[in-house]
Amino acid sequence: MIYFNNAATSWPKPPEVSSAVYKYLNNVPCHSARAGLEKDSEDPAQSCREKLCKLFNAPDPNQFVFTSGSTEALNLAINGLGLNNAHVVTTGIEHNSVIRPLKHLELDGKIEITFVDCDETGYVSPESIEAAIKDNTKAIVVNHSSNVTGSILDIKTIAGIAHKHNMPIIVDASQSSGAVEIDIDGWGIDLLAFTGHKSLYGMQGIGGLHIKKGLELKPLKVGGTGIKSEVLVQPPGMPIFYEAGTPNVPGIVSLNAGLGFVLQKGVSHIREHKADMVRRIIRELAEFPEVKVYTSSINNSMANFCFNIGGMAPEEVGYFLDSSYDIVVRTGLHCAPLLLKQLGVYPWGTVRASPSYFTSDEEIDLFIVAIKDAVRSFTKRKVF
Numbered sequence: 001m002i003y004f005n006n007a008a009t010s011w012p013k014p015p016e017v018s019s020a021v022y023k024y025l026n027n028v029p030c031h032s033a034r035a036g037l038e039k040d041s042e043d044p045a046q047s048c049r050e051k052l053c054k055l056f057n058a059p060d061p062n063q064f065v066f067t068s069g070s071t072e073a074l075n076l077a078i079n080g081l082g083l084n085n086a087h088v089v090t091t092g093i094e095h096n097s098v099i100r101p102l103k104h105l106e107l108d109g110k111i112e113i114t115f116v117d118c119d120e121t122g123y124v125s126p127e128s129i130e131a132a133i134k135d136n137t138k139a140i141v142v143n144h145s146s147n148v149t150g151s152i153l154d155i156k157t158i159a160g161i162a163h164k165h166n167m168p169i170i171v172d173a174s175q176s177s178g179a180v181e182i183d184i185d186g187w188g189i190d191l192l193a194f195t196g197h198k199s200l201y202g203m204q205g206i207g208g209l210h211i212k213k214g215l216e217l218k219p220l221k222v223g224g225t226g227i228k229s230e231v232l233v234q235p236p237g238m239p240i241f242y243e244a245g246t247p248n249v250p251g252i253v254s255l256n257a258g259l260g261f262v263l264q265k266g267v268s269h270i271r272e273h274k275a276d277m278v279r280r281i282i283r284e285l286a287e288f289p290e291v292k293v294y295t296s297s298i299n300n301s302m303a304n305f306c307f308n309i310g311g312m313a314p315e316e317v318g319y320f321l322d323s324s325y326d327i328v329v330r331t332g333l334h335c336a337p338l339l340l341k342q343l344g345v346y347p348w349g350t351v352r353a354s355p356s357y358f359t360s361d362e363e364i365d366l367f368i369v370a371i372k373d374a375v376r377s378f379t380k381r382k383v384f
Helices: 015-025 043-054 071-081 096-107 126-131 157-162 247-267 267-284 314-323 337-342 359-376
Strands: 064-067 086-091 111-116 138-144 169-172 191-195 207-212 290-293 307-308 330-332 349-351
Touching: 015 247, 015 337, 043 064, 043 247, 064 071, 071 096, 071 169, 071 191, 071 207, 086 096, 096 111, 096 138, 096 337, 111 330, 126 157, 138 157, 157 169, 247 267, 267 307, 267 359, 307 314, 307 359, 314 330, 314 349
Parallel strands: 086 111, 086 138, 138 169, 169 191
Antiparallel strands: 064 207, 191 207, 290 307, 307 349, 330 349
């Protein structure tokens, strides 16, 4: 099987990730805060927070809060701000993990939302975001990199706009974490949500939120922490105030190992390696006008090849690649319905191929052959 769905979940994982998880699961589960055992060993949670600091250029490891992934992190960020009678600016390229928490607040009558449109590549200009700000705007929520087209927004400039208007910026870094450079401190990011199972090479079910020091959020959940058991309310202090319940230690262990791999290879190296593959695919298929490409070489991570084939519905392309060439891609709306409407491909969606750092030249060759085969075989028909 050739797996081209790494924008959903990366596979394969680096060997050190599975090795670290296996080692953890086959040893006594010691937790530095909760266990009654004393053992000289590295605390994976603290090690992971320190690696996150290094990767994202953040000043304090304890400002990283572990969650089940970006969805929980974004719910904590959006709901934790306590927005009421407020206007929120977001964009048309957002994933449903941003859209749905905002829409639920809107349905409750707490907020009004403006979705700022993108251009034909999925890029949203900072100027258009600033133009949407009103007197009662209380937050800006933006996707750093589109999970569909791969477009990258200018977070530093958008954060500057947010702060000029005295409001926080929430950044969804689900796709960009580990795939492109992120600078929390240098860009002035207030809240950064990330997931571990994509380009950070961890397991599913682990992610986190970086909360800028001094910014207080209402927690999503309260309860057991394993320490300060005499306190009858959620103990204050970072990160414990936002980490009630049993931690996902296997997930944290996997994320810690995945971060080690990313830091060792270097984000810029990983990005350029994947970009070379995507550029090659685009170049090889340029002779076929039937292939409509939505991934631009400008303002883009170049981690995705997003396209449609004229005369074929996206799910037909996916079925053909799977059944004829054993190639796995993603088809449909990609949990980003507003963007697909702006691209003019709603409700069918697109085909998204997202190679891995570990994808071989031979696999890229076969993918190109498969797309050419699909074009020659099926584009005489008119489907949509």
